[in-house]
Amino acid sequence: MARPRRRDLLAYLVGAGVAGTLLIGPYGLRVAVIEVIPGAAAVQPPFFLLPILWGLWNLLWTRRQPAMSVGRWGALLGVLAGVVVNLLFVAEGGWFRAAMLLPLFLAVVYYLIWRVVIGPLNEALGVDGERTAV
Amino acid sequence: MRTLGLIRAATPPPVRDLWPRLRARLGDDERVHLRLPAFGWREASAIAVALGTLAVVPDPLRFLVACGLL
Numbered sequence: 054m055a056r057p058r059r060r061d062l063l064a065y066l067v068g069a070g071v072a073g074t075l076l077i078g079p080y081g082l083r084v085a086v087i088e089v090i091p092g093a094a095a096v097q098p099p100f101f102l103l104p105i106l107w108g109l110w111n112l113l114w115t116r117r118q119p120a121m122s123v124g125r126w127g128a129l130l131g132v133l134a135g136v137v138v139n140l141l142f143v144a145e146g147g148w149f150r151a152a153m154l155l156p157l158f159l160a161v162v163y164y165l166i167w168r169v170v171i172g173p174l175n176e177a178l179g180v181d182g183e184r185t186a187v
Numbered sequence: 188m189r190t191l192g193l194i195r196a197a198t199p200p201p202v203r204d205l206w207p208r209l210r211a212r213l214g215d216d217e218r219v220h221l222r223l224p225a226f227g228w229r230e231a232s233a234i235a236v237a238l239g240t241l242a243v244v245p246d247p248l249r250f251l252v253a254c255g256l257l
Contacts, residue, residue, distance in 0.1 A: 162254075
């Protein structure tokens with residue numbers, strides 16, 4: 054039976070846990086927003102995959118130990134997610150002009166969350182190992 | 188009765204209150220020390236860009252839905 058390293062498992066759980074907590078927005082407010090703006094329902098990004106994506110990204114952070122801060126690592130994920138969501142909208146035929154700003158917007162939002170929440174949690178739980186700078 | 192009294196006197200009564208024992212086991216090592224980063228110009232710039240983006244887009248709510256944040 055596979056025995057994952059404790060740090061890897063913690064890294065995944067920190068990322069998945071924070072992203073899962075953020076899902077209160079889509080699950081709690083989306084219905085109300087769609088009531089106000091019927092057109093908003095036309096775009097449906099797979100937000101429910103965020104915990105898996107964030108968990109794996111934080112696991113990758115632990116494994117690779119890239120030469121950048123955890124905030125920038127999160128911003129990189131935001132850029133990638135923004136590009137992928139744009140491609141998804143194009144494929145579904147639901148693309149709109151403002152979606153071009155998604156990579157920039159997600160980069161700064163993810164930067165803040167990863168720097169203020171994920172980084173300190175990683176450090177406090179020993180996910181970062183000997184690295185202390187966040 | 189005298190024997191029973193001797194046995195009772197020989198063994199200490201069980202500890203009913205478990206909290207002191209639990210606290211002693213946990214100790215300070217089990218506490219997590221969260222060190223939040225200082226709020227600097229990078230964070231202020233990121234917040235400004237995020238808010239500015241929401242101000243620029245024609246339909247902020249739809250934009251947030253597209254982000255997966257709503």
